[in-house]
Amino acid sequence: MSTSFSRRHKRKKLKSEINVVPYIDVMLVLLIIFMVTAPLLNLGVDVDLPESRAKAIDAKNKDPVIVSVDADGGYWLQLQGARNEAIAPEALQAKMRAFSSANPNVPVFVAAPGQANYQRVMDAMVLLQQSGVPRVGLMSQPPANGR
Secondary structure, X not given: OHHHHHHHHHOOOOOOOOOOHHHHHHHHHHHHHHHHHHHHHXXXXXXXXXXXXXXXXXOOOOOOEEEEEOOOOOEEEEOOOOOOEEEOHHHHHHHHHHXXXXXXXXXXXXXXXXXXXXXHHHHHHHHHHHOOOOOOEEOOEOXXXXX
């Protein structure tokens, strides 16, 4: 009887601890993925707007929709404070048709650098008109000398 008693106490007890090593591995992989993809989320187009002496328009606290035409003639769309994204002409027309029917009073502006192809700017305005946007404005910068 004494031998069976000592055998019971020699058995190893099960540990009730959580093994966190796999969780650390997963977190490190996620950290690397986020570090690689974070710089890709800030893509945009720098547009050198032409200068104008026009007064600023009061947008009545609504973020405008901005359609940009870059120097190569590509279209970019920025919907109410969202990030700027490259878009094909057909997709621009479809998105703006859906957006303008839901938000008819939101201001829509077209931005292009001063050296941009005028035909591409006009094509963007025609696409917006065909998609049902009632009014389109052109963006510009005030003159650098302040006159």
